[in-house]
Amino acid sequence: MFRFFKRSAPEKLVQLNPAEIPQEPSAVEPREPVTSAADQTEAATPTPLPADAEPSAQRPEPLAQASEPAPPSASSSTESESAFFDPAVAFAEAFEVINAEKAAAEALRPASLRERLAASSESFRLKLGSLFDRNPKLDENLLEEIETALLTADLGVAVTTDLIDTLRGRIKRRELADAEALYEGLRADLLAMIEPLAAPLQIDLEAKPHVVLVVGVNGAGKTTTIGKLAKHLKLNGASVMLGAGDTFRAAAVEQLKVWGERNDVLVVAQGTGADSASVIYDALQSAKSRKVDVLLADTAGRLHTQSHLMNELSKVKRVMAKLDPTAPHEVLLVLDGTTGQNAVNQARQFHQAMGVTGLVITKLDGSAKGGIIFALAREFKLPIRYIGVGEKLEDLRSFEPTEFIDALLPARTPPPETS
Amino acid sequence: MFQNLTQRLSQAIERMRGRARLNEEHVREGLREVRIALLEADVALPVVTAFLDKVRGRALGSEVLESLSPAQTLVKIVHEELVSLMGEEAAPLDLNHAPPVVILLAGLQGAGKTTTAGKLAKHLQERARKRVMLVSCDVYRPAAIEQLKTVAEQVGAMCAPSSGDEQPAEIAKRAIDQAKRQLADVLIVDTAGRLHVDQEMMDEVAALHAQVQPRETLFVVDSMTGQDAANSAKAFADVLPLTGVVLTKTDGDARGGAALSVRHITGKPIKFLGIGEKSEALELFHPDRVASRILGMGDVLSLIEDVGRKVDQDKMQKMATKLVAGRGFDFNDMREQLSQMQNLGGLTGLLDKLPGVGKMSEQIKGKVDDRQITRMVAIIDSMTKKERKFPATINGSRRARIARGSGTQPSDVNQLMKQFQQMQKMMKKLKGGGMKGMLKGLQRRFPGGGGMPPGGMFGR
Ligand SMILES: Nc1nc2c(ncn2[C@@H]2O[C@H](COP(=O)(O)OP(=O)(O)OP(=O)(O)O)[C@@H](O)[C@H]2O)c(=O)[nH]1
Ligand SMILES: Nc1nc2c(ncn2[C@@H]2O[C@H](COP(=O)(O)OP(=O)(O)OP(=O)(O)O)[C@@H](O)[C@H]2O)c(=O)[nH]1
Ligand SMILES: [Mg+2]
Ligand SMILES: [Mg+2]
Numbered sequence: 001m002f003r004f005f006k007r008s009a010p011e012k013l014v015q016l017n018p019a020e021i022p023q024e025p026s027a028v029e030p031r032e033p034v035t036s037a038a039d040q041t042e043a044a045t046p047t048p049l050p051a052d053a054e055p056s057a058q059r060p061e062p063l064a065q066a067s068e069p070a071p072p073s074a075s076s077s078t079e080s081e082s083a084f085f086d087p088a089v090a091f092a093e094a095f096e097v098i099n100a101e102k103a104a105a106e107a108l109r110p111a112s113l114r115e116r117l118a119a120s121s122e123s124f125r126l127k128l129g130s131l132f133d134r135n136p137k138l139d140e141n142l143l144e145e146i147e148t149a150l151l152t153a154d155l156g157v158a159v160t161t162d163l164i165d166t167l168r169g170r171i172k173r174r175e176l177a178d179a180e181a182l183y184e185g186l187r188a189d190l191l192a193m194i195e196p197l198a199a200p201l202q203i204d205l206e207a208k209p210h211v212v213l214v215v216g217v218n219g220a221g222k223t224t225t226i227g228k229l230a231k232h233l234k235l236n237g238a239s240v241m242l243g244a245g246d247t248f249r250a251a252a253v254e255q256l257k258v259w260g261e262r263n264d265v266l267v268v269a270q271g272t273g274a275d276s277a278s279v280i281y282d283a284l285q286s287a288k289s290r291k292v293d294v295l296l297a298d299t300a301g302r303l304h305t306q307s308h309l310m311n312e313l314s315k316v317k318r319v320m321a322k323l324d325p326t327a328p329h330e331v332l333l334v335l336d337g338t339t340g341q342n343a344v345n346q347a348r349q350f351h352q353a354m355g356v357t358g359l360v361i362t363k364l365d366g367s368a369k370g371g372i373i374f375a376l377a378r379e380f381k382l383p384i385r386y387i388g389v390g391e392k393l394e395d396l397r398s399f400e401p402t403e404f405i406d407a408l409l410p411a412r413t414p415p416p417e418t419s
Numbered sequence: 420m421f422q423n424l425t426q427r428l429s430q431a432i433e434r435m436r437g438r439a440r441l442n443e444e445h446v447r448e449g450l451r452e453v454r455i456a457l458l459e460a461d462v463a464l465p466v467v468t469a470f471l472d473k474v475r476g477r478a479l480g481s482e483v484l485e486s487l488s489p490a491q492t493l494v495k496i497v498h499e500e501l502v503s504l505m506g507e508e509a510a511p512l513d514l515n516h517a518p519p520v521v522i523l524l525a526g527l528q529g530a531g532k533t534t535t536a537g538k539l540a541k542h543l544q545e546r547a548r549k550r551v552m553l554v555s556c557d558v559y560r561p562a563a564i565e566q567l568k569t570v571a572e573q574v575g576a577m578c579a580p581s582s583g584d585e586q587p588a589e590i591a592k593r594a595i596d597q598a599k600r601q602l603a604d605v606l607i608v609d610t611a612g613r614l615h616v617d618q619e620m621m622d623e624v625a626a627l628h629a630q631v632q633p634r635e636t637l638f639v640v641d642s643m644t645g646q647d648a649a650n651s652a653k654a655f656a657d658v659l660p661l662t663g664v665v666l667t668k669t670d671g672d673a674r675g676g677a678a679l680s681v682r683h684i685t686g687k688p689i690k691f692l693g694i695g696e697k698s699e700a701l702e703l704f705h706p707d708r709v710a711s712r713i714l715g716m717g718d719v720l721s722l723i724e725d726v727g728r729k730v731d732q733d734k735m736q737k738m739a740t741k742l743v744a745g746r747g748f749d750f751n752d753m754r755e756q757l758s759q760m761q762n763l764g765g766l767t768g769l770l771d772k773l774p775g776v777g778k779m780s781e782q783i784k785g786k787v788d789d790r791q792i793t794r795m796v797a798i799i800d801s802m803t804k805k806e807r808k809f810p811a812t813i814n815g816s817r818r819a820r821i822a823r824g825s826g827t828q829p830s831d832v833n834q835l836m837k838q839f840q841q842m843q844k845m846m847k848k849l850k851g852g853g854m855k856g857m858l859k860g861l862q863r864r865f866p867g868g869g870g871m872p873p874g875g876m877f878g879r
Pocket of ligand 4: 533
């Protein structure tokens with residue numbers, strides 16, 4: 001089954017200075033995972049935070065954002081005079097900002113391909129179309145059919161067009177004998193795009209804890225993924241702790257506590273309204289002192305366009321580094337598999353803000369095909385750690401590129417003699 | 420990454436022959452670009468195809484309006500068709516029924532049902548003065564019941580109890596009784612998220628529907644959804660007699676093609692937009708905005724309309740004549756411009772209407788201070804008639820007096836003078852185009868000539 005762990009190479013060892021490790025477990029986390037909502041306010045004394053962790057009881061408002069340098073006011077600069085008179089200048093500036101943002105979205109270093117997971121036996125199966133159950137001519141109609149399959153699987157216009165153009169070129173050059181060959185060629189092209197992404201989570205058992213920070217837009221499946229991941233890790237013999245960093249959404253803490261209870265792992269929480277960075281700091285401290293192998297830190301869902309909330313995430317990262325400069329060891333971006341082209345923007349913005357190290361694609365148990373990963377593969381090369389195929393504890397799978405493509409394009413059955 | 424539609428269409432068809440009517444070639448090439456734009460916005464492919472068929476019929480042979488290019492004409496037609504397809508503006512909830520009127524929310528996992536339940540409660544309490552009760556029939560998701568209870572508390576609505584080991588239909592039945600006893604006008608029933616391919620769960624929600632007989636059955640859908648929106652909408656519409664749609668998470672930068680897919684497949688009106696996580700973040704649906712966003716044009720079209728409507732054409736004409744006649748641009752004219760600008764909601768108002776800008780450039784907005792306009796008007800108002808007419812006469816001591824009179828600093832007056840000179844130059848260049856001219860100037864700044872800023876905006 002799943003083999004997650006690899007003893008880390010010696011140079012990766014995190015040398016813990018014993019003096020830094022509190023001798024007593026932190027007093028703040030509940031001993032037992034609790035599910036009752038009445039307990040929302042328990043464990044209220046947060047550990048004092050490092051200097052730059054300004055506690056904030058509420059989700060920061062965009063305007064209350066203090067850390068952003070204020071843009072020069074209209075009256076104080078000459079350039080703003082023209083901004084005043086000439087909307088065109090203001091707009092042009094706006095679009096310069098946009099372009100700069102685009103340019104800043106740097107390409108990603110692919111994670112080194114490590115041990116691949118053994119294929120999960122109970123792999124997911126999606127309903128397949130019957131695109132290829134005849135033996136059609138190699139013509140535009142066929143290409144159009146393929147185009148339809150790719151577009152409806154969310155591959156997007158750009159990726160689809162490139163794939164189709166490649167096929168068209170091969171047909172022209174008479175490199176393809178029949179539909180069978182075309183089909184295999186296409187599958188190979190698709191596979192080549194996503195095969196390098198198969199790289200499951202690696203846990204550095206020396207890190208104690210190996211910190212996994214889970215981020216993503218609202219409702220993508222972060223908390224559920226943490227619940228499932230905790231089980232997998234435990235099954236593989238790791239000790240796990242959860243940090244309830246979603247201090248915003250109603251009952252988010254309770255939700256994580258239920259997952260903690262199901263897995264019989266400790267959940268460090270302070271309740272709704274607490275400062276997210278402070279909770280996660282606490283959790284890290286506690287995990288360190290208990291020498292827990294893995295800390296899974298939940299965060300509130302946030303849209304990637306909300307810069308104040310993205311800053312809040314960066315703060316979580318900063319604060320964590322005070323306790324362990326190597327933390328977080330993994331920043332997992334959870335993407336909803338039913339999402340369309342917007343997933344690319346999500347990945348870009350989260351990556352820019354947080355340095356994402358891996359992806360989880362959820363909700364692939366429905367009829368969505370998750371074709372967005374091809375566009376993602378092109379732009380980011382971020383490894384796909386897992387896929388989510390349901391709401392239960394056991395519904396987490398390793399990412400298997402071949403299976404994924406099987407779901408996208410049906411394995412070809414021998415064609416009946418038609419056409 | 421994405422070019423905007425008008426630019427694309429311009430590149431595709433502007434060089435073609437025939438400018439009086441849209442010919443077959445225009446339409447074929449143009450609609451190819453429209454297809455791409457819609458797909459990039461995540462409109463489901465079958466819906467794209469159906470939509471294009473419709474547009475094709477109308478566009479062929481259409482007259483190209485004076486002042487518009489063939490590309491702009493086609494965009495206009497596409498936009499209009501899209502708006503009409505998106506359905507009614509702000510379709511109201513039907514609450515005409517003996518209380519408690521039941522509203523059932525259904526949809527995929529994580530779409531935003533529970534959050535929307537709270538928002539609707541708040542909306543109905545505040546706008547329609549209803550007594551609202553909420554009940555959770557989500558017996559699956561961890562802490563779902565707790566979540567709804569918290570949401571209810573946040574908005575001050577009643578909440579009927581439920582527990583994880585009951586059947587959803589039982590919970591709902593009891594909630595209706597309780598709603599009657601506690602004189603609730605409206606009962607909002609939250610349900611578990613479910614996949615449309617999960618037959619058992621779809622049966623469950625159908626049974627729940629039969630049990631509670633809702634007046635409104637709303638399909639809650641995430642605006643970031645891709646092609647699959649068509650499949651899920653169809654499956655939900657098949658088992659539930661939907662009465663409307665709520666499109667959530669529109670506060671992001673998704674182009675929101677799912678809105679068109681769902682609308683087309685279900686035929687039901689989109690009633691609300693979710694525009695944030697908080698309980699007040701609910702908006703009535705405006706078809707034109709969503710349509711523009713899908714096409715990646717933001718509200719540029721409505722901006723242009725606004726300018727046409729609100730700018731006083733007469734005054735502009737007078738000013739133009741005056742300028743052409745060689746008489747100078749003076750402070751009276753400047754004041755006129757400033758108040759026109761104020762009529763349009765100031766520069767921030769203009770910026771808000773432009774796609775992308777509203778979201779991305781708080782920075783830019785920071786540079787635009789509409790109080791400045793007010794201040795400038797005050798300064799001009801402190802000038803004498805003669806000063807306004809002959810700006811050259813405004814010397815140092817006059818400036819000091821004007822500053823005092825308008826409660827500003829002499830430096831402000833100096834700045835205004837500088838701005839005046841700039842504007843004077845600009846007005847000469849524009850030869851009296853006024854506000855419209857400014858917009859044209861703006862359009863010129865963006866390559867492509869289509870008149871709209873580049874970039875799919877929402878699909879950055
Ligand atoms: N079918 C299916 N549902 C899933 C999967 N993963 C998560 N979900 C469901 O999606 C919904 C949202 O999941 P959460 O884990 O709460 O998502 P989240 O990202 O933590 O949400 P927020 O914290 O509100 O941003 C829940 O109903 C989950 O049960 C999956 O792989 N398949
Ligand atoms: N930004 C934004 N977030 C939203 C909006 N509507 C809901 N959300 C967030 O989306 C996430 C999921 O919302 P829920 O209300 O829990 O979704 P649900 O459909 O009840 O989820 P399940 O019950 O698990 O199926 C939460 O984090 C909400 O805060 C919206 O309009 N904008
Ligand atoms: Mg969560
Ligand atoms: Mg819910």
